[in-house]
Amino acid sequence: MKFGIHAGLWMKKWADDPAPIFAKVAELGFDGVELSLLGVGRDRAEAIGRQAADLGLEMTCSTGLGPEADPTSADASVRANGLAVLTEAIEVTQMLGARGLAGVVAAPWGVFDPANKGARAERAAQTLGQLDAVLEACDVTLGIEALNRFESDLTSTAAETCAIARATGSQRIGVLLDSFHMNIEEKRPDAAIRAAGETLVHYHVSDNDRGVPGSGRYDFPADAQALREIGYDGWVVAEMFVMAGNPASADLNIWRDIEPDPTQAARETLTYLKEVFGNAG
Template identity: 85%
Template sequence: MKFGIHAGLWMKTWADDPAPIFKTAADIGFDGVEVSLLGIGMDRAELIGKQAADCGLELTCSTGLGPDADPTSPDADVRANAVATLTEAVAITQKLGARGLAGVVAAPWGVFDPANKIARAERAAKTLNSLDDVLADAGVKLGIEALNRFEGDLTSNAAETCAIARAAGSDHIGVLLDSFHMNIEEKDPPAALRAAGDTLVHYHVSDNDRGVPGSGRYDFPADAAALRDIGYDGWVVAEMFVMAGNPASADLNIWRDIEPDPTQAAIQTLKYLREVFDHVS
Protein backbone atom coordinates (compact mmCIF):
# COMPACT_ATOMS: atom_id res chain seq x y z
CA MET A 1 0.00 0.00 0.00
CA LYS A 2 1.37 3.40 -1.00
CA PHE A 3 0.09 6.67 0.47
CA GLY A 4 -0.11 9.74 -1.73
CA ILE A 5 -1.44 13.26 -1.64
CA HIS A 6 -2.93 15.19 -4.55
CA ALA A 7 -0.97 18.36 -5.32
CA GLY A 8 -4.29 20.15 -5.79
CA LEU A 9 -4.56 20.44 -2.02
CA TRP A 10 -2.12 23.35 -2.19
CA MET A 11 -2.48 24.60 -5.78
CA LYS A 12 -4.14 27.86 -6.76
CA THR A 13 -3.95 27.03 -10.47
CA TRP A 14 -3.21 23.74 -12.21
CA ALA A 15 -0.03 25.25 -13.69
CA ASP A 16 1.54 26.12 -10.31
CA ASP A 17 5.13 24.99 -9.73
CA PRO A 18 4.83 21.67 -7.85
CA ALA A 19 8.42 21.67 -6.50
CA PRO A 20 7.54 23.27 -3.12
CA ILE A 21 4.62 20.85 -2.82
CA PHE A 22 6.95 17.89 -3.35
CA LYS A 23 9.22 19.04 -0.53
CA THR A 24 6.27 19.53 1.82
CA ALA A 25 4.78 16.12 0.97
CA ALA A 26 8.14 14.41 1.44
CA ASP A 27 8.75 16.14 4.78
CA ILE A 28 5.33 14.95 5.98
CA GLY A 29 6.18 11.38 4.94
CA PHE A 30 4.02 10.60 1.90
CA ASP A 31 5.22 7.99 -0.57
CA GLY A 32 4.16 10.06 -3.54
CA VAL A 33 2.20 12.93 -5.03
CA GLU A 34 -0.56 12.91 -7.61
CA VAL A 35 -0.26 15.66 -10.20
CA SER A 36 -2.91 16.86 -12.63
CA LEU A 37 -1.85 16.90 -16.26
CA LEU A 38 -4.25 19.81 -16.81
CA GLY A 39 -1.27 22.01 -15.97
CA ILE A 40 1.65 19.88 -17.19
CA GLY A 41 2.80 19.46 -20.77
CA MET A 42 5.65 17.47 -22.24
CA ASP A 43 7.89 20.55 -21.97
CA ARG A 44 7.81 20.42 -18.14
CA ALA A 45 7.43 16.71 -17.54
CA GLU A 46 11.08 15.66 -17.30
CA LEU A 47 11.97 18.46 -14.88
CA ILE A 48 8.93 17.82 -12.68
CA GLY A 49 9.69 14.11 -12.60
CA LYS A 50 13.25 14.86 -11.49
CA GLN A 51 12.05 17.28 -8.81
CA ALA A 52 9.81 14.59 -7.36
CA ALA A 53 12.51 11.92 -7.53
CA ASP A 54 14.99 14.23 -5.81
CA CYS A 55 12.52 14.39 -2.91
CA GLY A 56 12.25 10.60 -2.82
CA LEU A 57 8.68 10.67 -4.13
CA GLU A 58 6.85 8.64 -6.75
CA LEU A 59 4.32 10.34 -8.98
CA THR A 60 0.91 9.31 -10.19
CA CYS A 61 -1.18 11.35 -12.60
CA SER A 62 -4.74 12.44 -13.25
CA THR A 63 -6.41 14.19 -16.14
CA GLY A 64 -9.76 15.06 -17.67
CA LEU A 65 -11.21 15.41 -21.15
CA GLY A 66 -13.16 18.25 -22.71
CA PRO A 67 -16.08 18.06 -25.16
CA ASP A 68 -13.70 18.30 -28.15
CA ALA A 69 -12.09 15.02 -27.09
CA ASP A 70 -15.15 12.97 -26.23
CA PRO A 71 -14.62 9.18 -26.44
CA THR A 72 -18.40 8.72 -26.57
CA SER A 73 -19.05 11.06 -29.49
CA PRO A 74 -20.87 9.77 -32.60
CA ASP A 75 -18.38 11.91 -34.56
CA ALA A 76 -15.33 9.79 -35.50
CA ASP A 77 -13.10 12.89 -35.63
CA VAL A 78 -13.96 13.81 -32.04
CA ARG A 79 -13.26 10.24 -30.91
CA ALA A 80 -9.95 10.33 -32.76
CA ASN A 81 -9.08 13.53 -30.90
CA ALA A 82 -9.87 11.75 -27.63
CA VAL A 83 -7.39 9.02 -28.57
CA ALA A 84 -4.77 11.62 -29.53
CA THR A 85 -5.32 13.59 -26.32
CA LEU A 86 -5.05 10.50 -24.13
CA THR A 87 -2.04 9.22 -26.07
CA GLU A 88 -0.26 12.48 -25.30
CA ALA A 89 -1.31 12.21 -21.65
CA VAL A 90 0.16 8.71 -21.48
CA ALA A 91 3.41 10.00 -22.98
CA ILE A 92 3.57 12.81 -20.40
CA THR A 93 2.85 10.32 -17.63
CA GLN A 94 5.73 8.15 -18.82
CA LYS A 95 8.04 11.17 -19.10
CA LEU A 96 7.20 12.09 -15.50
CA GLY A 97 8.32 8.62 -14.46
CA ALA A 98 4.80 7.68 -13.34
CA ARG A 99 3.01 4.42 -14.01
CA GLY A 100 -0.60 5.42 -13.34
CA LEU A 101 -2.94 7.82 -15.13
CA ALA A 102 -6.53 8.14 -13.94
CA GLY A 103 -9.44 10.52 -14.10
CA VAL A 104 -12.27 11.67 -16.33
CA VAL A 105 -11.28 9.66 -19.40
CA ALA A 106 -14.44 7.82 -20.52
CA ALA A 107 -16.54 10.93 -21.14
CA PRO A 108 -15.94 14.67 -20.74
CA TRP A 109 -16.47 16.33 -17.41
CA GLY A 110 -19.87 18.04 -17.16
CA VAL A 111 -21.33 16.55 -20.35
CA PHE A 112 -24.74 14.94 -19.91
CA ASP A 113 -26.68 12.87 -22.43
CA PRO A 114 -28.57 10.27 -20.37
CA ALA A 115 -30.92 9.22 -23.16
CA ASN A 116 -27.98 7.78 -25.09
CA LYS A 117 -25.96 6.21 -22.29
CA ILE A 118 -25.89 2.68 -23.73
CA ALA A 119 -24.50 3.75 -27.10
CA ARG A 120 -22.10 6.22 -25.48
CA ALA A 121 -20.76 3.56 -23.12
CA GLU A 122 -20.14 1.23 -26.05
CA ARG A 123 -18.28 3.93 -27.97
CA ALA A 124 -16.26 4.85 -24.88
CA ALA A 125 -15.13 1.25 -24.41
CA LYS A 126 -14.12 0.90 -28.06
CA THR A 127 -12.29 4.21 -28.03
CA LEU A 128 -10.35 3.33 -24.90
CA ASN A 129 -9.55 -0.13 -26.29
CA SER A 130 -7.55 1.54 -29.05
CA LEU A 131 -5.10 2.77 -26.37
CA ASP A 132 -4.12 -0.77 -25.34
CA ASP A 133 -0.81 -0.84 -27.23
CA VAL A 134 0.01 2.73 -26.20
CA LEU A 135 -0.49 1.88 -22.53
CA ALA A 136 1.42 -1.39 -22.82
CA ASP A 137 4.41 0.26 -24.50
CA ALA A 138 4.50 3.03 -21.87
CA GLY A 139 3.99 0.72 -18.90
CA VAL A 140 1.06 2.85 -17.77
CA LYS A 141 -2.31 1.79 -16.35
CA LEU A 142 -5.34 3.92 -17.10
CA GLY A 143 -8.07 4.33 -14.48
CA ILE A 144 -11.58 5.46 -15.42
CA GLU A 145 -13.01 7.56 -12.60
CA ALA A 146 -16.53 7.04 -11.30
CA LEU A 147 -18.01 10.51 -10.83
CA ASN A 148 -21.04 11.65 -8.89
CA ARG A 149 -24.21 12.60 -10.78
CA PHE A 150 -23.47 16.33 -10.65
CA GLU A 151 -20.21 15.95 -12.60
CA GLY A 152 -21.18 13.38 -15.22
CA ASP A 153 -23.81 10.81 -16.14
CA LEU A 154 -21.91 8.01 -17.91
CA THR A 155 -19.84 6.69 -15.01
CA SER A 156 -21.88 7.80 -12.02
CA ASN A 157 -21.27 4.68 -9.95
CA ALA A 158 -18.78 1.86 -9.69
CA ALA A 159 -20.87 -0.67 -11.59
CA GLU A 160 -21.22 1.56 -14.66
CA THR A 161 -17.53 2.43 -14.59
CA CYS A 162 -16.35 -1.15 -14.16
CA ALA A 163 -18.61 -2.24 -17.03
CA ILE A 164 -16.89 0.20 -19.40
CA ALA A 165 -13.43 -0.79 -18.17
CA ARG A 166 -14.17 -4.47 -18.68
CA ALA A 167 -15.74 -3.85 -22.09
CA ALA A 168 -12.56 -2.02 -23.13
CA GLY A 169 -10.90 -5.42 -22.99
CA SER A 170 -7.45 -4.22 -21.96
CA ASP A 171 -5.30 -5.45 -19.09
CA HIS A 172 -4.04 -1.88 -18.85
CA ILE A 173 -7.42 -0.24 -18.20
CA GLY A 174 -9.29 -0.29 -14.91
CA VAL A 175 -11.19 2.03 -12.60
CA LEU A 176 -10.56 4.77 -10.08
CA LEU A 177 -13.00 4.78 -7.17
CA ASP A 178 -13.17 7.78 -4.88
CA SER A 179 -14.75 7.95 -1.43
CA PHE A 180 -16.17 11.44 -2.12
CA HIS A 181 -18.12 10.22 -5.13
CA MET A 182 -19.02 6.87 -3.57
CA ASN A 183 -20.44 8.70 -0.55
CA ILE A 184 -23.00 10.25 -2.90
CA GLU A 185 -23.70 7.40 -5.31
CA GLU A 186 -23.13 4.05 -3.63
CA LYS A 187 -25.61 2.52 -1.20
CA ASP A 188 -22.72 0.32 0.04
CA PRO A 189 -19.23 1.61 -0.86
CA PRO A 190 -17.35 -1.43 0.47
CA ALA A 191 -19.58 -3.69 -1.64
CA ALA A 192 -18.76 -1.51 -4.65
CA LEU A 193 -15.05 -1.96 -3.99
CA ARG A 194 -15.43 -5.72 -3.62
CA ALA A 195 -17.42 -5.91 -6.86
CA ALA A 196 -14.72 -3.90 -8.64
CA GLY A 197 -12.16 -6.53 -7.64
CA ASP A 198 -9.01 -6.48 -9.73
CA THR A 199 -10.57 -3.83 -11.99
CA LEU A 200 -9.66 -1.32 -9.26
CA VAL A 201 -6.34 0.33 -10.19
CA HIS A 202 -6.53 3.53 -8.12
CA TYR A 203 -8.32 4.70 -4.96
CA HIS A 204 -8.95 8.27 -3.78
CA VAL A 205 -9.94 9.36 -0.30
CA SER A 206 -11.41 12.46 1.26
CA ASP A 207 -14.22 12.74 3.76
CA ASN A 208 -17.80 13.58 2.80
CA ASP A 209 -16.99 17.32 2.57
CA ARG A 210 -13.75 16.75 0.61
CA GLY A 211 -11.76 17.39 3.76
CA VAL A 212 -9.51 15.30 6.02
CA PRO A 213 -10.39 11.58 6.01
CA GLY A 214 -11.70 10.55 9.40
CA SER A 215 -12.98 14.03 10.24
CA GLY A 216 -16.47 13.41 8.86
CA ARG A 217 -18.92 10.55 8.58
CA TYR A 218 -17.45 8.34 5.84
CA ASP A 219 -16.61 4.79 6.98
CA PHE A 220 -12.99 4.34 5.91
CA PRO A 221 -12.33 1.23 8.05
CA ALA A 222 -15.09 -0.54 6.08
CA ASP A 223 -13.39 0.45 2.81
CA ALA A 224 -10.05 -0.75 4.20
CA ALA A 225 -11.58 -4.16 4.94
CA ALA A 226 -12.96 -4.34 1.40
CA LEU A 227 -9.57 -3.47 -0.09
CA ARG A 228 -8.00 -6.21 1.99
CA ASP A 229 -10.59 -8.68 0.75
CA ILE A 230 -9.79 -7.97 -2.92
CA GLY A 231 -6.03 -7.90 -2.37
CA TYR A 232 -5.62 -4.28 -3.40
CA ASP A 233 -2.07 -3.06 -2.78
CA GLY A 234 -1.90 0.08 -4.92
CA TRP A 235 -2.18 3.78 -4.23
CA VAL A 236 -4.36 5.34 -1.56
CA VAL A 237 -4.27 9.00 -2.58
CA ALA A 238 -5.89 11.75 -0.55
CA GLU A 239 -7.58 14.02 -3.07
CA MET A 240 -8.71 16.91 -0.92
CA PHE A 241 -9.75 20.35 -2.09
CA VAL A 242 -10.09 22.64 0.90
CA MET A 243 -9.33 26.25 -0.10
CA ALA A 244 -11.91 28.62 -1.55
CA GLY A 245 -11.20 31.67 -3.65
CA ASN A 246 -8.79 30.40 -6.30
CA PRO A 247 -9.26 29.17 -9.89
CA ALA A 248 -8.60 25.49 -9.20
CA SER A 249 -11.08 25.45 -6.33
CA ALA A 250 -13.74 27.15 -8.45
CA ASP A 251 -13.39 24.29 -10.96
CA LEU A 252 -14.40 21.93 -8.14
CA ASN A 253 -17.12 24.08 -6.55
CA ILE A 254 -15.22 24.78 -3.34
CA TRP A 255 -16.99 27.92 -2.16
CA ARG A 256 -15.80 27.96 1.46
CA ASP A 257 -12.65 26.86 3.26
CA ILE A 258 -13.12 23.20 4.21
CA GLU A 259 -9.98 23.00 6.40
CA PRO A 260 -8.11 25.92 7.98
CA ASP A 261 -4.66 24.93 6.69
CA PRO A 262 -3.75 22.60 3.80
CA THR A 263 -0.45 21.42 5.26
CA GLN A 264 -2.00 20.56 8.62
CA ALA A 265 -4.75 18.75 6.72
CA ALA A 266 -2.10 16.69 4.94
CA ILE A 267 -0.34 15.85 8.21
CA GLN A 268 -3.59 14.73 9.85
CA THR A 269 -4.49 12.74 6.74
CA LEU A 270 -1.31 10.69 6.57
CA LYS A 271 -1.56 9.85 10.27
CA TYR A 272 -5.12 8.62 9.74
CA LEU A 273 -4.33 6.67 6.58
CA ARG A 274 -1.54 4.81 8.33
CA GLU A 275 -3.83 3.93 11.21
CA VAL A 276 -6.63 2.65 8.98
CA PHE A 277 -4.99 1.29 5.82
CA ASP A 278 -1.46 0.26 6.78
CA HIS A 279 -2.51 -3.32 7.51
CA VAL A 280 -4.63 -3.81 4.40
CA SER A 281 -2.07 -5.72 2.36
Protein backbone atom coordinates (compact mmCIF):
# COMPACT_ATOMS: atom_id res chain seq x y z
CA MET A 1 0.00 0.00 0.00
CA LYS A 2 1.37 3.41 -0.99
CA PHE A 3 0.20 6.70 0.50
CA GLY A 4 -0.02 9.79 -1.68
CA ILE A 5 -1.59 13.21 -1.70
CA HIS A 6 -2.98 15.26 -4.54
CA ALA A 7 -1.00 18.44 -5.26
CA GLY A 8 -4.33 20.20 -5.78
CA LEU A 9 -4.56 20.55 -1.99
CA TRP A 10 -2.15 23.49 -2.30
CA MET A 11 -2.45 24.62 -5.92
CA LYS A 12 -4.11 27.91 -6.79
CA LYS A 13 -3.94 27.15 -10.53
CA TRP A 14 -3.29 23.83 -12.25
CA ALA A 15 -0.29 25.32 -14.06
CA ASP A 16 1.45 26.37 -10.82
CA ASP A 17 5.04 25.25 -10.32
CA PRO A 18 4.70 22.00 -8.33
CA ALA A 19 8.29 21.97 -7.02
CA PRO A 20 7.51 23.67 -3.67
CA ILE A 21 4.60 21.31 -3.19
CA PHE A 22 6.79 18.29 -3.89
CA ALA A 23 9.19 19.49 -1.19
CA LYS A 24 6.32 19.71 1.32
CA VAL A 25 5.01 16.27 0.38
CA ALA A 26 8.45 14.69 0.76
CA GLU A 27 9.05 16.41 4.10
CA LEU A 28 5.71 15.18 5.40
CA GLY A 29 6.68 11.60 4.52
CA PHE A 30 4.24 10.61 1.79
CA ASP A 31 5.31 7.92 -0.66
CA GLY A 32 4.19 10.00 -3.60
CA VAL A 33 2.20 12.83 -5.08
CA GLU A 34 -0.67 12.97 -7.54
CA LEU A 35 -0.50 15.68 -10.18
CA SER A 36 -3.26 16.94 -12.43
CA LEU A 37 -2.29 17.03 -16.09
CA LEU A 38 -4.68 19.93 -16.70
CA GLY A 39 -1.69 22.24 -16.26
CA VAL A 40 1.09 19.98 -17.53
CA GLY A 41 2.08 19.27 -21.12
CA ARG A 42 4.94 17.60 -22.93
CA ASP A 43 7.11 20.72 -22.56
CA ARG A 44 7.25 20.47 -18.74
CA ALA A 45 6.72 16.79 -18.05
CA GLU A 46 10.27 15.44 -17.92
CA ALA A 47 11.57 18.31 -15.76
CA ILE A 48 8.67 17.96 -13.33
CA GLY A 49 9.20 14.21 -13.17
CA ARG A 50 12.86 14.74 -12.24
CA GLN A 51 11.88 17.19 -9.50
CA ALA A 52 9.70 14.56 -7.85
CA ALA A 53 12.19 11.74 -8.33
CA ASP A 54 15.03 13.79 -6.84
CA LEU A 55 12.98 14.03 -3.65
CA GLY A 56 12.31 10.29 -3.59
CA LEU A 57 8.64 10.73 -4.52
CA GLU A 58 6.72 8.46 -6.83
CA MET A 59 4.05 10.08 -8.95
CA THR A 60 0.57 9.31 -10.17
CA CYS A 61 -1.55 11.49 -12.44
CA SER A 62 -5.12 12.62 -12.93
CA THR A 63 -6.95 14.44 -15.69
CA GLY A 64 -10.38 15.37 -16.99
CA LEU A 65 -12.08 15.88 -20.33
CA GLY A 66 -14.07 18.77 -21.75
CA PRO A 67 -17.10 18.53 -24.07
CA GLU A 68 -14.89 18.95 -27.14
CA ALA A 69 -13.19 15.63 -26.30
CA ASP A 70 -16.21 13.54 -25.30
CA PRO A 71 -15.67 9.77 -25.73
CA THR A 72 -19.44 9.27 -25.55
CA SER A 73 -20.34 11.70 -28.34
CA ALA A 74 -22.42 10.58 -31.33
CA ASP A 75 -20.05 12.70 -33.43
CA ALA A 76 -17.10 10.57 -34.54
CA SER A 77 -14.82 13.60 -34.81
CA VAL A 78 -15.45 14.52 -31.16
CA ARG A 79 -14.72 10.94 -30.07
CA ALA A 80 -11.52 11.02 -32.15
CA ASN A 81 -10.48 14.20 -30.37
CA GLY A 82 -11.13 12.52 -27.04
CA LEU A 83 -8.91 9.67 -28.11
CA ALA A 84 -6.16 12.11 -29.11
CA VAL A 85 -6.40 14.05 -25.84
CA LEU A 86 -6.22 10.88 -23.76
CA THR A 87 -3.37 9.48 -25.84
CA GLU A 88 -1.34 12.60 -25.13
CA ALA A 89 -2.22 12.40 -21.43
CA ILE A 90 -0.98 8.81 -21.30
CA GLU A 91 2.26 9.77 -23.01
CA VAL A 92 2.75 12.74 -20.65
CA THR A 93 2.14 10.40 -17.72
CA GLN A 94 4.98 8.22 -18.98
CA MET A 95 7.23 11.26 -19.43
CA LEU A 96 6.59 12.22 -15.80
CA GLY A 97 7.79 8.78 -14.74
CA ALA A 98 4.33 7.79 -13.51
CA ARG A 99 2.49 4.54 -14.21
CA GLY A 100 -1.05 5.51 -13.28
CA LEU A 101 -3.49 7.96 -14.85
CA ALA A 102 -7.03 8.33 -13.54
CA GLY A 103 -9.92 10.74 -13.49
CA VAL A 104 -12.82 12.00 -15.56
CA VAL A 105 -11.99 10.06 -18.71
CA ALA A 106 -15.18 8.25 -19.74
CA ALA A 107 -17.31 11.38 -20.21
CA PRO A 108 -16.76 15.10 -19.68
CA TRP A 109 -17.31 16.53 -16.23
CA GLY A 110 -20.72 18.13 -15.83
CA VAL A 111 -22.22 16.84 -19.09
CA PHE A 112 -25.61 15.16 -18.65
CA ASP A 113 -27.69 13.24 -21.18
CA PRO A 114 -29.56 10.55 -19.23
CA ALA A 115 -31.96 9.70 -22.06
CA ASN A 116 -29.04 8.34 -24.09
CA LYS A 117 -27.07 6.86 -21.24
CA GLY A 118 -26.88 3.32 -22.61
CA ALA A 119 -25.58 4.35 -26.02
CA ARG A 120 -23.14 6.78 -24.44
CA ALA A 121 -21.74 4.08 -22.16
CA GLU A 122 -21.20 1.82 -25.15
CA ARG A 123 -19.40 4.54 -27.08
CA ALA A 124 -17.27 5.37 -24.03
CA ALA A 125 -16.15 1.76 -23.73
CA GLN A 126 -15.43 1.47 -27.44
CA THR A 127 -13.42 4.69 -27.47
CA LEU A 128 -11.40 3.92 -24.35
CA GLY A 129 -10.74 0.40 -25.57
CA GLN A 130 -8.78 1.90 -28.46
CA LEU A 131 -6.23 3.17 -25.93
CA ASP A 132 -5.05 -0.33 -25.06
CA ALA A 133 -1.99 -0.29 -27.33
CA VAL A 134 -0.71 3.09 -26.12
CA LEU A 135 -1.35 2.11 -22.49
CA GLU A 136 0.67 -1.06 -23.04
CA ALA A 137 3.47 0.78 -24.85
CA CYS A 138 3.72 3.41 -22.10
CA ASP A 139 3.23 0.90 -19.25
CA VAL A 140 0.39 3.02 -17.86
CA THR A 141 -2.88 1.97 -16.22
CA LEU A 142 -6.00 4.10 -16.76
CA GLY A 143 -8.62 4.49 -14.04
CA ILE A 144 -12.15 5.72 -14.82
CA GLU A 145 -13.44 7.75 -11.88
CA ALA A 146 -16.88 7.13 -10.43
CA LEU A 147 -18.37 10.58 -9.80
CA ASN A 148 -21.40 11.67 -7.81
CA ARG A 149 -24.70 12.56 -9.50
CA PHE A 150 -23.94 16.29 -9.49
CA GLU A 151 -20.85 15.76 -11.63
CA SER A 152 -21.81 12.91 -13.96
CA ASP A 153 -24.84 10.85 -14.94
CA LEU A 154 -22.78 8.18 -16.72
CA THR A 155 -20.44 6.95 -13.99
CA SER A 156 -22.26 7.79 -10.79
CA THR A 157 -21.83 4.40 -9.16
CA ALA A 158 -19.00 1.94 -8.88
CA ALA A 159 -21.09 -0.65 -10.72
CA GLU A 160 -21.73 1.63 -13.71
CA THR A 161 -18.07 2.60 -13.87
CA CYS A 162 -16.82 -0.97 -13.58
CA ALA A 163 -19.18 -2.03 -16.37
CA ILE A 164 -17.63 0.50 -18.75
CA ALA A 165 -14.08 -0.42 -17.71
CA ARG A 166 -14.73 -4.11 -18.28
CA ALA A 167 -16.49 -3.46 -21.59
CA THR A 168 -13.33 -1.81 -22.97
CA GLY A 169 -11.70 -5.24 -23.09
CA SER A 170 -8.40 -3.73 -21.93
CA GLN A 171 -6.50 -5.20 -19.01
CA ARG A 172 -4.95 -1.75 -18.59
CA ILE A 173 -8.24 0.00 -17.81
CA GLY A 174 -9.96 -0.10 -14.44
CA VAL A 175 -11.75 2.21 -12.04
CA LEU A 176 -10.94 4.91 -9.53
CA LEU A 177 -13.20 4.89 -6.48
CA ASP A 178 -13.31 7.98 -4.28
CA SER A 179 -14.74 8.08 -0.77
CA PHE A 180 -16.29 11.53 -1.31
CA HIS A 181 -18.32 10.34 -4.28
CA MET A 182 -19.13 6.95 -2.75
CA ASN A 183 -20.40 8.72 0.36
CA ILE A 184 -23.13 10.24 -1.83
CA GLU A 185 -23.92 7.39 -4.21
CA GLU A 186 -23.22 4.06 -2.53
CA LYS A 187 -25.41 2.55 0.18
CA ARG A 188 -22.36 0.53 1.27
CA PRO A 189 -19.05 1.86 -0.08
CA ASP A 190 -17.21 -1.17 1.27
CA ALA A 191 -19.55 -3.45 -0.70
CA ALA A 192 -18.88 -1.38 -3.81
CA ILE A 193 -15.15 -1.93 -3.32
CA ARG A 194 -15.64 -5.67 -2.93
CA ALA A 195 -17.76 -5.80 -6.09
CA ALA A 196 -15.13 -3.82 -8.01
CA GLY A 197 -12.49 -6.37 -7.05
CA GLU A 198 -9.53 -6.45 -9.42
CA THR A 199 -11.13 -3.71 -11.54
CA LEU A 200 -10.15 -1.22 -8.82
CA VAL A 201 -6.86 0.38 -9.86
CA HIS A 202 -6.87 3.60 -7.81
CA TYR A 203 -8.47 4.82 -4.58
CA HIS A 204 -9.03 8.40 -3.37
CA VAL A 205 -9.87 9.51 0.15
CA SER A 206 -11.31 12.58 1.80
CA ASP A 207 -14.02 12.79 4.42
CA ASN A 208 -17.64 13.62 3.69
CA ASP A 209 -16.85 17.37 3.52
CA ARG A 210 -13.74 16.85 1.35
CA GLY A 211 -11.54 17.43 4.38
CA VAL A 212 -9.18 15.31 6.47
CA PRO A 213 -10.05 11.59 6.46
CA GLY A 214 -11.22 10.52 9.90
CA SER A 215 -12.44 14.01 10.85
CA GLY A 216 -16.00 13.39 9.64
CA ARG A 217 -18.48 10.53 9.48
CA TYR A 218 -17.17 8.37 6.61
CA ASP A 219 -16.35 4.77 7.60
CA PHE A 220 -12.76 4.39 6.42
CA PRO A 221 -12.03 1.27 8.51
CA ALA A 222 -14.80 -0.52 6.55
CA ASP A 223 -13.15 0.49 3.27
CA ALA A 224 -9.77 -0.63 4.57
CA GLN A 225 -11.19 -4.05 5.39
CA ALA A 226 -12.74 -4.32 1.92
CA LEU A 227 -9.43 -3.37 0.29
CA ARG A 228 -7.73 -6.01 2.38
CA GLU A 229 -10.23 -8.64 1.26
CA ILE A 230 -9.80 -7.92 -2.47
CA GLY A 231 -6.02 -7.82 -2.16
CA TYR A 232 -5.66 -4.21 -3.22
CA ASP A 233 -2.09 -3.01 -2.76
CA GLY A 234 -2.03 0.16 -4.86
CA TRP A 235 -2.30 3.85 -4.09
CA VAL A 236 -4.37 5.41 -1.34
CA VAL A 237 -4.31 9.07 -2.36
CA ALA A 238 -5.84 11.88 -0.35
CA GLU A 239 -7.64 14.22 -2.74
CA MET A 240 -8.82 17.07 -0.56
CA PHE A 241 -10.14 20.47 -1.58
CA VAL A 242 -10.18 22.68 1.50
CA MET A 243 -9.52 26.30 0.43
CA ALA A 244 -12.43 28.62 -0.31
CA GLY A 245 -12.24 30.66 -3.50
CA ASN A 246 -9.40 28.62 -4.97
CA PRO A 247 -9.45 29.05 -8.78
CA ALA A 248 -8.19 25.49 -9.38
CA SER A 249 -11.26 24.04 -7.65
CA ALA A 250 -13.77 26.80 -8.39
CA ASP A 251 -16.21 24.37 -10.03
CA LEU A 252 -16.29 22.20 -6.90
CA ASN A 253 -18.16 24.80 -4.86
CA ILE A 254 -15.84 25.14 -1.87
CA TRP A 255 -17.55 28.15 -0.29
CA ARG A 256 -15.74 28.06 3.04
CA ASP A 257 -12.35 26.88 4.30
CA ILE A 258 -12.89 23.21 5.08
CA GLU A 259 -9.60 22.99 6.98
CA PRO A 260 -7.67 25.96 8.43
CA ASP A 261 -4.29 24.97 6.98
CA PRO A 262 -3.62 22.67 3.99
CA THR A 263 -0.22 21.49 5.20
CA GLN A 264 -1.52 20.59 8.65
CA ALA A 265 -4.42 18.81 6.95
CA ALA A 266 -1.92 16.76 4.95
CA ARG A 267 0.07 15.93 8.07
CA GLU A 268 -3.01 14.72 9.94
CA THR A 269 -4.13 12.76 6.88
CA LEU A 270 -0.92 10.76 6.60
CA THR A 271 -1.05 9.83 10.27
CA TYR A 272 -4.61 8.60 9.82
CA LEU A 273 -3.91 6.70 6.60
CA LYS A 274 -1.03 4.82 8.19
CA GLU A 275 -3.19 3.94 11.17
CA VAL A 276 -6.23 2.73 9.22
CA PHE A 277 -4.83 1.48 5.91
CA GLY A 278 -1.29 0.56 6.89
CA ASN A 279 -2.02 -3.15 6.96
CA ALA A 280 -4.71 -3.17 4.26
CA GLY A 281 -2.50 -4.32 1.40
